[in-house]
Amino acid sequence: MDGTRQRRRGDTRQRIQDVALGLFAEQGYEKTSLREIAERLDVTKAALYYHFKTKEEILVSIFEDLTKPIEDLIEWGRRQPHTLDTKQEIVRRYSETLAEAAPLFRFMHENQATVRELRIGEDFKARIQSLRDIIIDPDADLVDQVRCASALFTLHAGMFLLQDLEGDPEERNKAVLEVATDLVTQAHRGAGGS
Amino acid sequence: MDGTRQRRRGDTRQRIQDVALGLFAEQGYEKTSLREIAERLDVTKAALYYHFKTKEEILVSIFEDLTKPIEDLIEWGRRQPHTLDTKQEIVRRYSETLAEAAPLFRFMHENQATVRELRIGEDFKARIQSLRDIIIDPDADLVDQVRCASALFTLHAGMFLLQDLEGDPEERNKAVLEVATDLVTQAHRGAGGS
Amino acid sequence: MDGTRQRRRGDTRQRIQDVALGLFAEQGYEKTSLREIAERLDVTKAALYYHFKTKEEILVSIFEDLTKPIEDLIEWGRRQPHTLDTKQEIVRRYSETLAEAAPLFRFMHENQATVRELRIGEDFKARIQSLRDIIIDPDADLVDQVRCASALFTLHAGMFLLQDLEGDPEERNKAVLEVATDLVTQAHRGAGGS
Amino acid sequence: MDGTRQRRRGDTRQRIQDVALGLFAEQGYEKTSLREIAERLDVTKAALYYHFKTKEEILVSIFEDLTKPIEDLIEWGRRQPHTLDTKQEIVRRYSETLAEAAPLFRFMHENQATVRELRIGEDFKARIQSLRDIIIDPDADLVDQVRCASALFTLHAGMFLLQDLEGDPEERNKAVLEVATDLVTQAHRGAGGS
DNA sequence: GATGAATGAGTTTTCATTCAT
DNA sequence: GATGAATGAAAACTCATTCAT
Numbered sequence: 024m025d026g027t028r029q030r031r032r033g034d035t036r037q038r039i040q041d042v043a044l045g046l047f048a049e050q051g052y053e054k055t056s057l058r059e060i061a062e063r064l065d066v067t068k069a070a071l072y073y074h075f076k077t078k079e080e081i082l083v084s085i086f087e088d089l090t091k092p093i094e095d096l097i098e099w100g101r102r103q104p105h106t107l108d109t110k111q112e113i114v115r116r117y118s119e120t121l122a123e124a125a126p127l128f129r130f131m132h133e134n135q136a137t138v139r140e141l142r143i144g145e146d147f148k149a150r151i152q153s154l155r156d157i158i159i160d161p162d163a164d165l166v167d168q169v170r171c172a173s174a175l176f177t178l179h180a181g182m183f184l185l186q187d188l189e190g191d192p193e194e195r196n197k198a199v200l201e202v203a204t205d206l207v208t209q210a211h212r213g214a215g216g217s
Numbered sequence: 218m219d220g221t222r223q224r225r226r227g228d229t230r231q232r233i234q235d236v237a238l239g240l241f242a243e244q245g246y247e248k249t250s251l252r253e254i255a256e257r258l259d260v261t262k263a264a265l266y267y268h269f270k271t272k273e274e275i276l277v278s279i280f281e282d283l284t285k286p287i288e289d290l291i292e293w294g295r296r297q298p299h300t301l302d303t304k305q306e307i308v309r310r311y312s313e314t315l316a317e318a319a320p321l322f323r324f325m326h327e328n329q330a331t332v333r334e335l336r337i338g339e340d341f342k343a344r345i346q347s348l349r350d351i352i353i354d355p356d357a358d359l360v361d362q363v364r365c366a367s368a369l370f371t372l373h374a375g376m377f378l379l380q381d382l383e384g385d386p387e388e389r390n391k392a393v394l395e396v397a398t399d400l401v402t403q404a405h406r407g408a409g410g411s
Numbered sequence: 412m413d414g415t416r417q418r419r420r421g422d423t424r425q426r427i428q429d430v431a432l433g434l435f436a437e438q439g440y441e442k443t444s445l446r447e448i449a450e451r452l453d454v455t456k457a458a459l460y461y462h463f464k465t466k467e468e469i470l471v472s473i474f475e476d477l478t479k480p481i482e483d484l485i486e487w488g489r490r491q492p493h494t495l496d497t498k499q500e501i502v503r504r505y506s507e508t509l510a511e512a513a514p515l516f517r518f519m520h521e522n523q524a525t526v527r528e529l530r531i532g533e534d535f536k537a538r539i540q541s542l543r544d545i546i547i548d549p550d551a552d553l554v555d556q557v558r559c560a561s562a563l564f565t566l567h568a569g570m571f572l573l574q575d576l577e578g579d580p581e582e583r584n585k586a587v588l589e590v591a592t593d594l595v596t597q598a599h600r601g602a603g604g605s
Numbered sequence: 606m607d608g609t610r611q612r613r614r615g616d617t618r619q620r621i622q623d624v625a626l627g628l629f630a631e632q633g634y635e636k637t638s639l640r641e642i643a644e645r646l647d648v649t650k651a652a653l654y655y656h657f658k659t660k661e662e663i664l665v666s667i668f669e670d671l672t673k674p675i676e677d678l679i680e681w682g683r684r685q686p687h688t689l690d691t692k693q694e695i696v697r698r699y700s701e702t703l704a705e706a707a708p709l710f711r712f713m714h715e716n717q718a719t720v721r722e723l724r725i726g727e728d729f730k731a732r733i734q735s736l737r738d739i740i741i742d743p744d745a746d747l748v749d750q751v752r753c754a755s756a757l758f759t760l761h762a763g764m765f766l767l768q769d770l771e772g773d774p775e776e777r778n779k780a781v782l783e784v785a786t787d788l789v790t791q792a793h794r795g796a797g798g799s
Numbered sequence: 800g801a802t803g804a805a806t807g808a809g810t811t812t813t814c815a816t817t818c819a820t
Numbered sequence: 821g822a823t824g825a826a827t828g829a830a831a832a833c834t835c836a837t838t839c840a841t
Binding site (some may be wrong): 050070133139152180194 | 226244245246247248276324326327328329330331333334346359360364366367370371374375378379381382384388389392393396397400
């Protein structure tokens with residue numbers, strides 16, 4: 024039996040998402056044409072339109088599938104007391120989530136201008152803000168607020184911009200996490216935590 | 218005398234750059250068409266081609282004009298001893314430069330996917346790396362290296378992503394600078410500086 | 412028992428025709444896609460192809476079902492003597508037929524450019540010509556011939572173009588019929604009838 | 606000198622309108638593609654877009670150019686007393702206008718479904734209504750109102766639907782005009798004119 | 800009596816770029 | 821120091837149609 028052909032049955036939708044995300048992350052959203060995606064999958068452009076109503080919907084569907092864990096994390100965070108432990112746990116779990124869906128987050132990071140006009144732009148922004156609101160004490164001083172925001176940027180950027188730093192990726196990720204955790208911790212202390 | 222018309226004489230090149238940067242920063246590079254730029258300036262597309270050979274060249278020229286100060290800063294930094302003072306000064310001056318050409322840097326930040334394929338992408342990356350190399354002690358431990366990189370991201374992101382944080386912009390910028398300086402200082406101490 | 416579902420059994424063909432005619436009349440033939448028809452019926456496009464071989468065939472089948480009365484009328488008319496009474500009766504019965512299948516005739520009227528290239532275009536034209544030939548005396552003078560033709564247009568257009576005239580629809584239709592009858596009558600008199 | 610090439614300079618816009626109107630009238634608006642228009646003019650599709658912003662705009666521009674005389678006629682009609690003479694004059698001049706821009710009016714007549722959704726649909730409808738309002742006495746009885754409307758249809762349809770009637774076109778047009786004038790006259794008498 | 804998945808040929812529209820004047 | 825007119829390539833998207841199941 025032809026396993027390749029067999030497996031293709033029914034998972035075209037998934038394959039489109041995979042290939043699309045790959046290309047979006049590599050070249051950007053605008054520079055990736057549906058022709059290119061279709062060619063790489065060896066189907067016609069029209070087949071893409073059978074599975075998704077628009078180009079944007081391809082992206083939206085990827086986004087929704089892959090950012091579910093963040094929604095869960097926010098949900099969880101909201102129900103916890105705002106202790107240092109909680110904050111550190113948020114940072115840790117967020118960094119894990121980022122690593123697991125690295126291509127998507129790399130895409131989001133590098134295509135902000137594009138994404139801003141798309142529906143997911145708002146969604147993503149809102150999510151990050153929610154995370155920040157859990158980590159930041161609203162009555163902390165401005166510097167500590169910036170520290171918390173910076174912790175999140177550091178996680179984001181750590182994934183994409185540090186690829187030239189020496190050391191193996193795992194260690195690098197650990198270092199990034201440590202810096203982010205540190206920033207949150209300092210902010211917590213400054214805000215009167217013990 | 219018609220000052221407007223008078224002043225327009227001979228500075229069309231500059232006006233193109235201004236309008237283009239505004240649109241690039243607002244909508245992204247790909248989504249900004251030459252038609253749009255021309256219309257906003259009330260000239261024809263062909264006029265743009267009198268002043269610039271390609272669309273990319275418009276961007277390149279803007280980039281080169283506005284990032285001269287960074288080149289100078291790097292040059293300066295390289296001739297200084299790698300003391301804490303120097304590092305802090307670099308951070309301070311870099312933050313000033315970013316603020317002065319905010320639209321360009323916002324553009325660079327939000328269009329990384331696009332810019333990566335353009336000539337200026339490489340240039341910009343190289344410059345940031347140069348800055349980092351001045352700030353980072355090559356034999357510091359990885360965590361401290363990340364701290365330095367993080368200081369730079371914080372400056373960058375601080376300009377664009379914190380606009381919803383309360384407080385007036387000036388204070389916010391001061392807070393951002395303080396966090397960045399702090400990160401560099403911690404890194405310096407950790408690396409065995411005094 | 413679910414009457415809706417029950418009744419749907421087996422009359423899908425009819426339902427397709429109904430929905431299609433509605434959309435064709437409302438938006439035109441070209442602007443109505445099979446997707447739209449299918450969606451409105453909550454079936455797939457492929458289902459339409461089970462019942463009809465092509466898009467055109469849907470229209471043809473509607474046309475054939477609904478213009479049977481006109482064929483009968485022509486048949487009848489041909490066997491009558493060409494008296495004034497016959498002519499008036501033709502006009503009267505034609506106006507009834509038009510009213511009964513108003514959406515179809517509205518469609519035919521408003522989509523002549525499209526319909527001309529379709530099979531039914533020829534058929535329809537031939538039918539109207541047949542009617543005209545019954546009403547018109549071939550040796551009447553040209554003006555009277557035009558009067559007869561005009562009587563038919565008036566019936567057609569009366570259905571669609573006078574909807575903004577005040578008065579209730581029934582009275583309007585009566586008025587239209589009177590004008591048409593009048594035209595035929597004048598033509599008959601002019602041609603030497605008594 | 607190459608007159609053809611020479612003459613092409615600067616009248617491309619006009620040539621687009623001519624060819625487009627020809628095709629629109631022949632095949633309908635939807636079935637006429639820009640590719641077809643461009644090919645027939647031996648230019649690229651993009652050239653069409655240099656002269657017109659959209660496909661619809663091509664049609665709009667044709668419509669506006671060719672229906673100016675009707676606007677003038679309405680203007681004139683409004684300033685005249687509502688005598689029988691005026692009405693007859695309107696009918697006469699309207700028939701002339703129709704004849705002069707026959708392809709456009711044929712197009713409007715045969716593409717009503719399409720045109721209804723376009724901007725010009727509303728415009729055209731409004732214009733015909735204006736004419737009718739000049740011809741119709743608002744307190745005439747319904748039958749006479751229908752007669753006036755019928756006069757206008759007769760003019761319209763007379764141009765397109767009677768092409769199979771024997772007799773040379775000029776005589777046919779005269780006959781059509783006579784029937785239309787007659788209808789208006791009868792309506793005027795019925796309404797209490799002398 | 801229908802669906803799910805796909806195709807091929809087409810559509811309108813946009814873009815960066817060119818060049819004679 | 822510019823414009824008017826055009827092009828070639830490509831984009832996103834739509835449509836009627838097919839066919840194995």
